[in-house]
Amino acid sequence: MAVNTSYAGRVYPPGEVYQVSAEKIREFAESTANTHPAHTDPSAARALGYPDVVAPPTFAVVIAQRAEGVYVQDPDAGIDFSRVVHADERFTHHRPIVAGDRLTPTLTVDAVTERGPLAMVTTRVELTDDDGAPVASVVSTLAVRGEDA
Amino acid sequence: MSASPAPRLGGLAVGDVVAQRTLEVDRARLVRYAGASGDFNPIHWNERFATQVGLPGVIAHGMWTMGAAVGVVTDWTGDPGAVVDYQTRFARPVPVPDPGVATAEVTATVGALDPEAGTARIDLTVVVEGQRVLAKAQAVVRLPA
Numbered sequence: 001m002a003v004n005t006s007y008a009g010r011v012y013p014p015g016e017v018y019q020v021s022a023e024k025i026r027e028f029a030e031s032t033a034n035t036h037p038a039h040t041d042p043s044a045a046r047a048l049g050y051p052d053v054v055a056p057p058t059f060a061v062v063i064a065q066r067a068e069g070v071y072v073q074d075p076d077a078g079i080d081f082s083r084v085v086h087a088d089e090r091f092t093h094h095r096p097i098v099a100g101d102r103l104t105p106t107l108t109v110d111a112v113t114e115r116g117p118l119a120m121v122t123t124r125v126e127l128t129d130d131d132g133a134p135v136a137s138v139v140s141t142l143a144v145r146g147e148d149a
Numbered sequence: 150m151s152a153s154p155a156p157r158l159g160g161l162a163v164g165d166v167v168a169q170r171t172l173e174v175d176r177a178r179l180v181r182y183a184g185a186s187g188d189f190n191p192i193h194w195n196e197r198f199a200t201q202v203g204l205p206g207v208i209a210h211g212m213w214t215m216g217a218a219v220g221v222v223t224d225w226t227g228d229p230g231a232v233v234d235y236q237t238r239f240a241r242p243v244p245v246p247d248p249g250v251a252t253a254e255v256t257a258t259v260g261a262l263d264p265e266a267g268t269a270r271i272d273l274t275v276v277v278e279g280q281r282v283l284a285k286a287q288a289v290v291r292l293p294a
Contacts, residue, residue: 024185031185032216033172036223038230048228057223057232057288058216062186081190082202086211088238096230 003119003144004078008112012070015105018063018127022053022099029056045098052099060091064125064138067105071123072142079121079144087120087141094134103127103135110139117146155227158292161259161269168221168257173250174209174243182213196247204242209251211239214282218255218275222288225257233268237286243277253277260287267291 022042029039034056037044045053072079097103104127111122122141129135156167179193188210191198199207215237223229245251253275260272273286 027181028185028216031178031181032213032220034216034220034223034229036220036227036229038228048230050230054229056216056229057219057235058212061188061212061216065186065188085242086239088236089212089215090234090236092234093230093232 002078002146003112003114003121004076005112005114005119007071007077007109010071010109012067012107015067015070015107018066018103018105020055020097020099020101020103024062025053025055025059025099028059028062032056032058042099050096050098055097055099057091057093058089059097060093060125060127060136060138061089061140063103063105063127064123064140067107067125068123068140071107071109072121079142083145085143085145087143088139089141090137090139092137092139094136097127097135101135102130104129119144119146156225156292158262158264158267158269158294161262161292163259163262165259166256167259167271168225168255170221170255172217172253172255174213174217174245174253175250176207176245176247179207179209179213179245182210182216186210186212188212205244207245207247209243209245211242214239214243214253214275215286218253218273218283218286219288221255221257222271222273222290226290226292231290231292232288233291234289235287237273238284239282240284241277241280241282243282251277253282257288264294267294
């Protein structure tokens with residue numbers, strides 16, 4: 001089944017609140033060889049002016065990929081994960097993510113375009129805190145190979 | 150913490166190489182990243198599945214490579230929160246052997262300076278077996294003047 005281009009522009013209702021924990025930040029930092037002590041040592045983070053440990057620059061992907069599930073796993077969207085390649089990714093941080101944050105993801109399908117045998121699917125997840133203030137934006141593009149590619 | 154003083158915008162010039170690092174990734178690392186990130190796509194841990202879908206074998210998560218490469222930038226700035234924007238395209242997959250490791254050479258270079266915004270664009274090259282695996286990998290960092 002081909003990728004469904006009619007999903008372009010779709011905005012989903014806000015997803016579940018994600019509670020950022022120090023342990024998840026540690027696990028993510030260690031798995032990506034992000035060795036700065038502010039990821040794991042609260043006193044190092046506080047010395048930089050943060051209330052608790054700071055997430056690495058790509059940590060928001062944990063929340064964004066979870067939020068994207070409602071779209072990419074929707075059978076009607078036509079995204080066959082055995083044919084998907086990650087094409088690009090971008091994080092824009094309005095402020096750093098720290099342990100204790102409660103972040104709400106809102107997913108938008110920015111674009112679904114066909115480019116020869118490939119379909120390019122671009123999603124955007126905006127993360128906001130409990131006050132509704134923007135924290136980070138995660139834009140991701142998947143390339144989906146067609147049946148003949 | 151690194152002993153070197155935190156970088157200042159005024160001390161940088163476009164083209165300066167500010168940091169370099171060698172990263173190693175093996176299958177166990179990918180399993181750990183899968184758990185940490187929640188990305189359990191079997192192409193990153195299941196050889197049988199990866200070859201069935203036409204890959205040479207298990208490949209690293211592009212997001213692992215992106216996430217690990219920027220560690221040189223956060224260590225260099227001394228403040229992980231200094232990274233205000235970070236983007237890349239995934240140019241080539243990184244096959245991860247078993248047994249063994251894939252090795253990535255990361256180099257961070259000053260790509261542009263914006264004194265008005267108080268930011269520097271740090272361009273990352275990530276090379277595996279002589280080929281760049283990330284394209285347009287750029288981290289924008291906020292630095293003191």
